[in-house]
Amino acid sequence: SAMPNSRPSSQGESQVVKDFKQWLETNDKGQAVAVGAIYALTNLVKRSDASTIMELEILLKDAQEQLQKVKFEGQRSKLIQLTAACELFARHVTRTTVDIGDFAVCKQRIIERGEGFAQQADYARDVIADNACPFLRDGMAILVHGFSHVVLNVLTAAARRGIRFKAICTEGQPECDGRRTAAALSASGIPTELILDTAVAFVMAEVDLVLTGAQGVCESGGIINKIGTYQVSVVAKNANKPFYVAAESYKFCRLYPLSPTDLPDAEKEPASAAPAGGGPRERLPPSDFTPPQHVSLLLTDLGVLTPSAVSDELIKLYY
Amino acid sequence: SAMPNSRPSSQGESQVVKDFKQWLETNDKGQAVAVGAIYALTNLVKRSDASTIMELEILLKDAQEQLQKVKFEGQRSKLIQLTAACELFARHVTRTTVDIGDFAVCKQRIIERGEGFAQQADYARDVIADNACPFLRDGMAILVHGFSHVVLNVLTAAARRGIRFKAICTEGQPECDGRRTAAALSASGIPTELILDTAVAFVMAEVDLVLTGAQGVCESGGIINKIGTYQVSVVAKNANKPFYVAAESYKFCRLYPLSPTDLPDAEKEPASAAPAGGGPRERLPPSDFTPPQHVSLLLTDLGVLTPSAVSDELIKLYY
Numbered sequence: 277s278a279m280p281n282s283r284p285s286s287q288g289e290s291q292v293v294k295d296f297k298q299w300l301e302t303n304d305k306g307q308a309v310a311v312g313a314i315y316a317l318t319n320l321v322k323r324s325d326a327s328t329i330m331e332l333e334i335l336l337k338d339a340q341e342q343l344q345k346v347k348f349e350g351q352r353s354k355l356i357q358l359t360a361a362c363e364l365f366a367r368h369v370t371r372t373t374v375d376i377g378d379f380a381v382c383k384q385r386i387i388e389r390g391e392g393f394a395q396q397a398d399y400a401r402d403v404i405a406d407n408a409c410p411f412l413r414d415g416m417a418i419l420v421h422g423f424s425h426v427v428l429n430v431l432t433a434a435a436r437r438g439i440r441f442k443a444i445c446t447e448g449q450p451e452c453d454g455r456r457t458a459a460a461l462s463a464s465g466i467p468t469e470l471i472l473d474t475a476v477a478f479v480m481a482e483v484d485l486v487l488t489g490a491q492g493v494c495e496s497g498g499i500i501n502k503i504g505t506y507q508v509s510v511v512a513k514n515a516n517k518p519f520y521v522a523a524e525s526y527k528f529c530r531l532y533p534l535s536p537t538d539l540p541d542a543e544k545e546p547a548s549a550a551p552a553g554g555g556p557r558e559r560l561p562p563s564d565f566t567p568p569q570h571v572s573l574l575l576t577d578l579g580v581l582t583p584s585a586v587s588d589e590l591i592k593l594y595y
Numbered sequence: 596s597a598m599p600n601s602r603p604s605s606q607g608e609s610q611v612v613k614d615f616k617q618w619l620e621t622n623d624k625g626q627a628v629a630v631g632a633i634y635a636l637t638n639l640v641k642r643s644d645a646s647t648i649m650e651l652e653i654l655l656k657d658a659q660e661q662l663q664k665v666k667f668e669g670q671r672s673k674l675i676q677l678t679a680a681c682e683l684f685a686r687h688v689t690r691t692t693v694d695i696g697d698f699a700v701c702k703q704r705i706i707e708r709g710e711g712f713a714q715q716a717d718y719a720r721d722v723i724a725d726n727a728c729p730f731l732r733d734g735m736a737i738l739v740h741g742f743s744h745v746v747l748n749v750l751t752a753a754a755r756r757g758i759r760f761k762a763i764c765t766e767g768q769p770e771c772d773g774r775r776t777a778a779a780l781s782a783s784g785i786p787t788e789l790i791l792d793t794a795v796a797f798v799m800a801e802v803d804l805v806l807t808g809a810q811g812v813c814e815s816g817g818i819i820n821k822i823g824t825y826q827v828s829v830v831a832k833n834a835n836k837p838f839y840v841a842a843e844s845y846k847f848c849r850l851y852p853l854s855p856t857d858l859p860d861a862e863k864e865p866a867s868a869a870p871a872g873g874g875p876r877e878r879l880p881p882s883d884f885t886p887p888q889h890v891s892l893l894l895t896d897l898g899v900l901t902p903s904a905v906s907d908e909l910i911k912l913y914y
Contacts, residue, residue: 445875449768449791458875468875472768473792474823478855478864478883504793510833511826536797545797556764556777556787564797 292320292339293346300348306425309354310361310526311394313343317365318390321383329373329382336366352562355542356492356500360529365390367594400524400577401426405433408487408522408575416441416484419476419512420461422502423453424489426522430575431487432464443468444479448504450560476508480515490523491543493576494531495590497568497583499523500543503561506536509570518572525578528590533565611639611658612665619667625744628673629680629845630716632662636684637709640702648692648701655685671881674861675811675819679848684709686913719843719896720745724752727806727841727894735760735803738795738831739780741821742772743808745841749894750806751783762787763798767823769879795827799834809842810862812895813850814909816887816902818842819862822880825855828889837891844897847909852884 289297299312320339326332340362344355369386376382408430412418418441420427431443443461445468448454455470462468471479486508490499499505499521512519531540545561568583578589608616618631639658645651659681663674688705695701727749731737737760739746750762762780764787767773774789781787790798805827809818818824818840831838850859864880887902897908 446793447768449766449793462873462875470875470877472822472879474768474826475878475880475883477826477829478822478880479878481854481856503791503797507793507796507826507830510796511829514829514833535800537800554781556781556789558789559794559798560791561794561797564794 290339290342291323292316293342295319296343296346297348300346307394308357308397308425308524308526309348310357310524311397313358313361314365314390314393316343317362318387318393321369321386321390327379329370329379332369332383333366336362336369340366352542353491353502356529356531356540357527360492361526363530364526364593397524397526400526401429402433403577404522404524404575405430407577407580408520409434409437409439411485411520411573411575412439412441414440417444417482418442419444419446419479419483419486419508420457421446421454421486421488421505421508422448423451423457424522426524427487427489428457428460430522431461431466435464435466441466444483445470446476446504446508447472448502449473451502453502473504477511477514480511480517483512483515483517486512486517486519488519488521490521490527491563492529492531493521493523493527493574493586494529494533494565495587496532497571497574497581497586498533499566499571499574500529500531500533500539500563501566503564506564506566506570509566513570519566519570520573520575521571522575525576525589525593528586528593530590530594533567536564536567537561539563539565609658609661610642611635612661614638615662615665616667619665626713627676627716627744627843627845628667629676629843630713632677632680633684633709633712635662636681637706637712640688640705640709646698648689648698651688651702652685655681655688659685671861672810672821675848675850675859676846679811680845682849683845683912716843716845719845720748721752722896723841723843723894724749726896726899727839728753728756728758730804730839730892730894731758731760733759736763736801737761738763738765738798738802738805738827739776740765740773740805740807740824740827741767742770742776743841745843746806746808747776747779749841750780750785754783754785760785763802764789765795765823765827766791767821768792770821772821792823796830796833799830799836802831802834802836805831805836805838807838807840809840809846810882811848811850812840812842812846812893812905813848813852813884814906815851816890816893816900816905817852818885818890819848819850819852819858819882820885822883825883825885825889828885832889838885838889839892839894840890841894844895844908844912847905847912849909849913852886855883855886856880858882858884 296316412434445454445458458470492500509519543563550557571583574581615635731753764773764777777789809820811819828838862882869876890902893900
């Protein structure tokens, strides 16, 4: 077979899935899932006995489909990032082979770049912190919705640089991951307040800026993120407060949602039947889309971008 | 003493407080607290040996202060209503004595009107349902925030009249009284959905109108209500959806808040210290003020009012 390492054998899962799972188990630094995907794909290229670019492309396409099916904690919210990482990797393979005629040299280059990605991803978060700091000033109150490693990194870096601000975290039903954010910020010595999701508009008058992460940054510059992000952006806009998004460029995805509820399948609201014993039907949409007109700026490792600049960056990434 | 029945004796509470508490214990029909206050004040007038209007006014003023201190379930959220009821009663006493010279006749008239108030309050909710029904149509989705007897009465009355609509209830943290609303509506045969407080903006596109109750209707036509009401109104306005408030006229109060956080003392956000062991400070503002520009119409027993009409009605009630 041309793909001995990729196809799931009858004994169980393929090596690419095993590599990815092993990475997930040992990821205690809170690294992005994109890093794990690139790690597994790089190993796949290393192991492969493919001798043409076409074979390699088929291998990678197949591996992507398998990785998208792996279940892990927070998988749903990280699927956009995982998909974007796989697509960018495949795109990079194609582009490298166009630039370099020799297949062996080409393969070596792909492996080198793949192996450098983990470091590059760590670096991305620090670049974002550098880019974000000029927007944070002494005395500010910063409202945060949800939990995001990159947002946490921005705020703790700013605090380390001596900027004295206050964080207000929303609880973030249903996961209540705002409690996790609040605990982490508070542990870093940042004065932190926790509010219920009903109190966002109440506190908005005292807020100087809103900062959230993103599950995915779409072509329009709008973001897909945990439920409630869109609502927070509406409340911020109503109060003329800036709404900033911190996101690594590997979260940029080729999606173009047209409304707050227009989401990829994994992020769609699950169908829910009325309970058997009668009573109200409980709805739990996991994510929403915040349109670009509600996003003031995107703080990324490619620089500070207006929403409309995202499509240019996507073109640069993919073409 | 001129006020034998009103002053708390050394043995314990005054008769007016006893009457009010006894009313609260036997109130199983979900009648408004205003009804209980008027009941206690009417009894006070009946019992009193006051022989001048001045004496009566002092008695009533003193009774109001005592009633405001009585603790009961949901007391905080009903204090505006209780205060408005006491003030309107006192105002009515003054006006009656101006119209009628004879004190004995005057007292009799006050007692008659006071005794009719309970019935009038029940009637108010039905009038509101009548006034609201033309705004509800087949196929509508109606978003409800919080729990309100008058809102419940509007929706169940509309359902009984054959209007087929869907209700979407917010959970309403921290009390989660939206669950109570959802259960009651569902039990009345109305198709009902329950959403988290983070999902209001997500569902707003499918909503045709928002309907809430009010703890108090202020002079400007804005409302004081449970936390999150202002936020829902912001999200509704952003989506160009009408925001209706159903409220009995005894909730009209002579307050003029200037911002969503400008509230009477009982409704103010309680001070909260950071927890002793460190960690984030949890804030729990109980109520907010929704400014008149976010209220489309007020559905009251005095008719369907624009916010700006409330001050005229208040003048009629008090002068």
